[in-house]
Amino acid sequence: MADLPKTFEPRAIEERWYAHWESGGLFRPERGEQEPWTIVMPPPNVTGSLHIGHALDITLQDVLTRRERMLGKDALWVVGTDHAGIATQMVVERNLEERQDKRTNYSRDQFVAKVWEWKAESGGAITRQLRRLGASCDWAHERFTMDEGFSKAVTHVFVELHKRGLAYRDKRLVNWDPKFQTAISDLEVETREVQGKFWTLSYPLADGSGAIQVATTRPETMLADMAVAVHPEDERYKSLIGKQVKHPITGRLIPIVADEHADPQLGSGAVKITPGHDFDDFEVGKRAGFKPAEMLNMFDATAHVVQTSDSLIPEQLLGLSREDARKAVVELLEAQDAIERVEDRVIPTPYGDRSGVVIEPWLTDQWYVDAAKLAKPAIEAVKSGKIKIVPETWAKTWFNWLENIQPWCVSRQLWWGHRIPAWYAEDGHVFVAETEEDARAEGGGKPLRQDEDVLDTWFSSALWPFATLGWPDETEDLKRHYPNDVLISGFDILFFWDARMAMQGIEFMGEVPWRTLYLHGLVRDAQGQKMSKSKGNTVDPLGLIDKYGADALRFTLAAMESQGRDIKLDEKRVEGYRNFATKLWNAARFLQMNGVGASDSIAAPAAELPVNRWIIGEVVETLAKLDAAFDELRYDEMADAIYHFVWGTFCDWYVELIKGTFDEETKAVASWAFDQILVMLHPLMPFITEDLWAAMGERPYELIVARWPEPEAQVDPQAKSELDWLVRLVSEVRSARTELNVPPSAKLNLFAADASEETAACLDRNHAMISRLARLDSIQLSAFPGTGAAQVVVDEATFALPLEGVIDFESERDRLSKGAAAAEKERDSLAQRLSNPNFTERAKPEAVDKARADHEAKSAEAGRLRAALERLG
């Protein structure tokens, strides 16, 4: 048994134990015969570094994984990284820019090679950081979404979806990001409220009979106007329907059409229609008979003005940015007095969530996935309970999103990612196939050109629960570990990732990806603000680990994780749990000094002494609480149960009680109970527990693979009530001492009056412990004959502590009166309730019985306290 150093230094042990676990293959021992248990880690971006949100996510997963492993299961925690298309391409492009270089100086293949180079050099930062947290995942089979095998799965899925008619190419408006020059999905667009203007413009009728006023928030797009719409029932405009308008800047003749989209209440009631640059207008345009291919486009990929196909945009506007074009157009309109009104207004404006620039609706050919079809079984899976969402309030959000889902744009105009397996012949014919050879075969040997685009990163990560297990091959892992048991993710990726995993998993595996979906909240700063780099209020988990240890950080995050609500992280909490670790450490030191080491039995040792029988029962009850908390995924309750047991029960009472009496039985029980603590605490605090496990003695195996306790031992009710009584007695005496300002060093005599035989026996059995903890000189089973004693009431007995001359009668009278008054107040309120026939007749019988019993107890207590007050004189 190694002597423990005086203080606990997390730094010194964390690295050593992690390396030991990993090199020893202890994260996934060979357990092919055992029941499998599976969880996949949301693959962090390969460009990422560990932030506090990861720390929470990883902690929650590791806690479950470690326990399942201790339960003896073949626990698999899949780990890997995501190629993160846009993010990674950006990083590499930025590196090039720093050297006055740029992506377009290279061929596609050359650039992609550079990305792989970057990944090899600096792509693994986050995986090192996961280790610092103690993540016990299966590194031996670490995956990457661009690995050959995984890529094969991605291609296969796309080809299959195409075959099944669930992936198709379409020309329609997409959310175009002019900064990254790629399409993005609806989910990657965030709407921000921006202060803008609402213009009312005057468009002259072509026949010279007047003008019609139209409203817009984006005057620059008028250059591609193709119609003016009015409501079919709007009396003001009915007669104009079918007439033409001469566009004030381009001179284009455009029709006035009837469409319900035009809201008579809004602005003038007439609206300009720009089908190529507005989602609503696109629909109106289609209804008005325009084909997407005919719709006018006035922007290039960077959102600068280009000539429309009818060449009607004035020369001086070409090449202008959106912003400049707006100014120029407004000036031109002002010059011809065509602006009726300008109002200030808050405009909901779409922004790219990564680029931060305004998204342009742009008419392009893209690949879409028929999400609505895939969504149906995913909705059903939750409805039927095949997937259980925790907390279940999120189910509503799940349904709401999936029921209203739009086609998913999956093509991206990037170089880094899974290239879309589609090939085009010169006649435009498209062949979708797993390989170029297959495509060529299908195309009859015609020359083919592969699609330039790559797939949305989320398209591939949606396959994570099965493609990491070897799919489409039918591997042993796949058979054993799909469906996964649980998925843990932040609710911020519920749509991006979770829902898409469910859709793809059900479509391709015929089975839900996981049985339970646990959603946790976001970590916020102590003020409740969302953490962001720009605000500078981020908490660096690695800094906290350096300062307080990984165990303390993990325990904090678990303790604060309650049913998915957001976590306001306060460093003080981490400090507090670091103190908890130190407390445990010192308890171990103390036990060690007294000859307590590793327990030699898994089952609770036989014990005679009440204190030992009691602590065994307390372990059993703590285990039950923990097991229940695990079953319900209540991390706060797990932390709470073990924290209070270790500190409030084991350290504060058991260790204090057994001080000085380390007989063989006590040593055996203390060893066993402490071992149970280490086992039960290990999922939350793996490092310190593993270290203490080793420090306490020779072990046949590491704690990480030790067995989670089974509730074999019993709670002894007798011992429980005896120790419960003892704790109350000691607490009462201590309280009286403090309130009466008795110096801690003074030892008192205790007289017990009215003690039952049982109480007398308890006093006798435990007199040494009671005397030490309550600082007593002697205990006598008789009423104190004199006056001037402090008195405390515990159950039926009244105890007197003579304080000859020391006692302050006033203080003691106050103290006793306060206690009596409190008891009487409760007694009276219970009496009142019991005198109400409505209560005794209608309330549950248990409630009535309990009220009666409580009433009796409170009456007796009040009586004893009043009697004590009398005696005081």
Place this chain on the structure above:
RNA sequence: GGGCGCGUAGCUCAGUGGUAGAGCACACCCUUCACACGGGUGGGGUCGUAGGUUCAAACCCUACCGCGCCCACCA
């Protein structure tokens, strides 16, 4: 415009139809031979507001006030 969540001790949060809990902070005492990252004791809450249901509500219902988030095409 829909949907969700939250408002409980100074702070951060649990909580259950039957007389309010924890941690931290605070006050007082203690250099007791594991631990001052400690020990002991204590103060502190009309459980957002107003109604309703009930024998009984902080817990259920309704409305309102305040805060936050998500979804949605009001040009």
